[in-house]
Amino acid sequence: MNLARQPSAGRGGTTRNELKRAARRLFAERGIAAVGMREIVEAAGQRNAAAVHYYFGSKDDLLRELVVEGADLVDAIRRRMLDEAEAAGDVRLRDVVRALVVANAELGGETGESETYFRFMTSMQTERRPMFDEWAGGEHSEGYGRCVAHFHRLLADVPPALVKQRVLFxxxxxxxxxxGREAARDEGAGLDHPYWGEPVATEGMIDAVEAILTGPATRA
Structure with a gap:
């Protein structure tokens, strides 16, 4: 996988990570088009105005790296959880939904992915949808494809077109x-928050996704 330029050892790698963290936050809070390269450099505390160009190339190269790195982190967790569920046998719908949700809810990363990744991805979907679809799919979403296949198998009594719609929704x-959870945490919501704390938030999201998939159909 070729992700623009790769970080060099030592200070270069640190600078690169600082730029990624700053860029993702700016894109998450303000959108893609509203953020310039110089603003990213300043937010990262760098003096070289050409730092983003030096480490990443173009703005699109930077965006691609941010999308792909987060997608790979999510999918690695999802594949591991599915492997464990499949090895145990008798995979249930709740197991698959949990893999779908937890892989996102427990996103780690070294450059602040857990702080801003999903708001950034919302901006990407809104402003750069063709790029989002190209970069976040394929080899970066194997686990997601496995989840979808399980959903179709486990919801065999639901018309396939309706399953597809519900998975999308x-x-x-x-x-x-x-x-929303990212934004709430930015505003100070802690682990004991009644909606966004843990494990309340994760279990609530699992319940919500399962309800969307299994709710009664109101049309033929």
Missing amino acids: AGLSLRTLLA
Whole structure:
């Protein structure tokens, strides 16, 4: 996988990470188009005005790296959880939904992905949808594809077109919830918050996604 330029050892790697953290936050809070390269440099506390160009190339190269790194982190957790569920046998719908949700809710990362990734992705979907679809799919979403296959198998009594629609709605709802949780935590919501604390938030999101997938159909 070729993710623009790779970080060099020592200070170069630190600077690169600082730029990614600053850029993702600015994109998450203000949108893609509203943020310039110089603003990213200043937010990262760097003096070289060409730092983003030096480490990443173009703005699109930077965006791609931010999208792909987060997608790979999420999918690695999802694949591991699915592997464990499948190895145990008798995979239940709740197991698959949990893998779908937890992989996002427990996103780690070294450059602040857990702080801003889903608001950033919302900006990408809104402003750069073709790029989002290209960069976040394929090899970066193997685990998601496995979840969808399980949903179709486990919801075999639901028309396939309706399952597809519900999976889409569930995914959109989950990303909105995750973005809302990020914003709430930025505003000071702690682990004991009645809605956004843990494990309340994660279990609530699992319940919400499962409800979307299994709710009664109101049309033929």
